Amino acid sequence: MSSTPRLESKLPDVGTTIFTIMSQMAADHKAINLSQGYPDYDGPAALTERLAWYTTHGHNQYAPLAGIAPLRAAVAAKVERFYAHGIDADTQVTVTPGATEAIFCAVHAVVRPGDEVIMFDPVYDCYDPAVRLAGGVPVHLILAAPAYRIDWQAVRSAITPRTRMIMVNSPHNPSGSVLDEDDLEALLEIAEQHDLIVIADEVYEHLVFDGQPHWSVLRKPRLAARSYAIFSFGKTFHVTGWKTGYCVAPPVLMTEFKRVHQFVAFVTATPLQYALADFMTHHPEHLEQLPTFYQRKRDLFLAAMAGSGFRMTPSAGTFFQLAEYSAVSTLDDMRMVEWLTKEVGVAAIPMSVFYQSPPAQRYVRFCFCKEDDTLRAAAAKLCELG
Numbered sequence: 001m002s003s004t005p006r007l008e009s010k011l012p013d014v015g016t017t018i019f020t021i022m023s024q025m026a027a028d029h030k031a032i033n034l035s036q037g038y039p040d041y042d043g044p045a046a047l048t049e050r051l052a053w054y055t056t057h058g059h060n061q062y063a064p065l066a067g068i069a070p071l072r073a074a075v076a077a078k079v080e081r082f083y084a085h086g087i088d089a090d091t092q093v094t095v096t097p098g099a100t101e102a103i104f105c106a107v108h109a110v111v112r113p114g115d116e117v118i119m120f121d122p123v124y125d126c127y128d129p130a131v132r133l134a135g136g137v138p139v140h141l142i143l144a145a146p147a148y149r150i151d152w153q154a155v156r157s158a159i160t161p162r163t164r165m166i167m168v169n170s171p172h173n174p175s176g177s178v179l180d181e182d183d184l185e186a187l188l189e190i191a192e193q194h195d196l197i198v199i200a201d202e203v204y205e206h207l208v209f210d211g212q213p214h215w216s217v218l219r220k221p222r223l224a225a226r227s228y229a230i231f232s233f234g235k236t237f238h239v240t241g242w243k244t245g246y247c248v249a250p251p252v253l254m255t256e257f258k259r260v261h262q263f264v265a266f267v268t269a270t271p272l273q274y275a276l277a278d279f280m281t282h283h284p285e286h287l288e289q290l291p292t293f294y295q296r297k298r299d300l301f302l303a304a305m306a307g308s309g310f311r312m313t314p315s316a317g318t319f320f321q322l323a324e325y326s327a328v329s330t331l332d333d334m335r336m337v338e339w340l341t342k343e344v345g346v347a348a349i350p351m352s353v354f355y356q357s358p359p360a361q362r363y364v365r366f367c368f369c370k371e372d373d374t375l376r377a378a379a380a381k382l383c384e385l386g
C-alpha cells in the first residue's frame with residue numbers, strides 16, 4: 001500500500017493565480033508592478049488610526065455573524081444615499097472577508113449540481129471555480145473587444161431549463177467597461193422571465209469616470225429583489241489587504257447566504273469592521289472624491305503613454321486600463337507580459353487568462369492605482385518600445 005492518499009483534484013485545471021505569479025515575477029526582477037490590482041499607497045490615515053485604536057481597546061473577539069451593527073448601518077445609509085434604495089441593515093447586509101468570500105457564498109447558497117450559471121469572458125477568476133465546486137456548470141459567453149459589452153440576445157439564446165444564475169461585473173475587471181441602464185433593463189427582463197438569480201459584482205462601484213453614474217442593480221427595485229450585490233471595502237478604501245467586503249440582498253436570499261457564510265468564514269475580523277464603520281460615518285467625502293481621484297490617475301497614465309505604440313481606449317471604470325500591443329510586439333500575451341516584466345521592467349496581466357477560450361488578440365491589462373511617479377516611470381519605459 002502506498003502511503004500517499006488518493007486525491008482527485010476538484011479543480012485540476014486551476015493553478016496559482018496569474019496575479020500572484022506576476023507580482024512575484026515583478027518582485028524577482030525589480031519591475032514596476034502594474035499587474036495585480038492593489039495600490040502602492042496606503043489607506044487614509046484616519047482609517048488606519050481607528051484600526052490601531054480598536055485593536056488596543058478591547059475589540060478583538062468574534063463579531064456577530066452578519067457583521068457589527070454600526071458598519072451594517074453605515075452600509076445601509078450608503079446604499080440609500082447612492083442608489084436611493086432603502087434596505088434593512090439587520091436582514092439585508094452581511095459583512096464578509098472580502099468580495100471573494102461573498103461571491104463564493106452567494107454561488108453556494110443557490111447553485112445545485114447541474115445548474116447552469118451564465119458568466120461573461122473575460123471573467124474574474126473566482127467565478128468559474130466557485131460554480132464548479134458547487135456542482136454547477138459555468139456557461140461562458142463573450143464580451144467582444146473593444147467595447148466589452150454584453151450581447152443580451154446571446155444571453156437569451158444561452159438560457160436553458162437548467163439556467164439558474166447570471167453573474168455580472170460592473171465596472172468590469174479587466175476591461176473597464178460599465179453596464180448602463182439599458183443593460184439593467186435587459187438583465188431584469190431575462191432574470192424575471194426565467195426566474196434567475198443575479199450576482200452583481202460591484203466592487204469598483206465608486207470608480208466610474210467621465211461623469212457617468214454607476215448603474216448598480218440596487219437602483220432597480222425589481223432587480224435588487226433577485227440579486228446578491230457584492231462590494232469590497234478593500235477597493236474603496238485603498239486597503240485590499242484588509243480583505244473585507246459585504247453583500248446586500250433581499251432577506252429571502254440573504255438567509256440562505258448566511259447559512260453558507262457561517263460555515264465558510266463565520267465572521268469577519270472585528271477591529272477592521274469598527275474602523276471602517278467610524279471612517280464611513282465621519283468621512284463621507286471619501287466616496288465622493290474617489291471617481292475624480294482615479295480618473296486623474298487614468299488620465300495621467302494615458303497621457304504618459306500617448307507616445308507609446310500601445311493602443312488604449314480610455315477605461316470607463318475600475319482602476320485597470322487595457323492596452324492593445326500589436327504595433328509593439330508579435331508575442332502572445334503570456335510571453336509578452338513575461339518579456340515586459342523581465343526585459344522592460346513593467347509587469348502587466350495577460351488578457352487571455354480571463355477567458356475559457358482566449359480569442360486571437362493582443363491585449364494586456366495595466367493597473368493604475370499607483371503613485372503618480374510609479375505611473376510616469378512605467379509609461380517612460382513602455383514608451384521606449386516605440
Ligand SMILES: Cc1ncc(COP(=O)(O)O)c(C=O)c1O
Binds near residue numbers: 097098201233234240
Ligand atoms: C471583479 C472583482 N471581484 C472581486 C474581487 C475580490 O475582492 P476582495 O479583495 O474584496 O475579495 C476583485 C479583486 O480584484 C475583483 O477585481
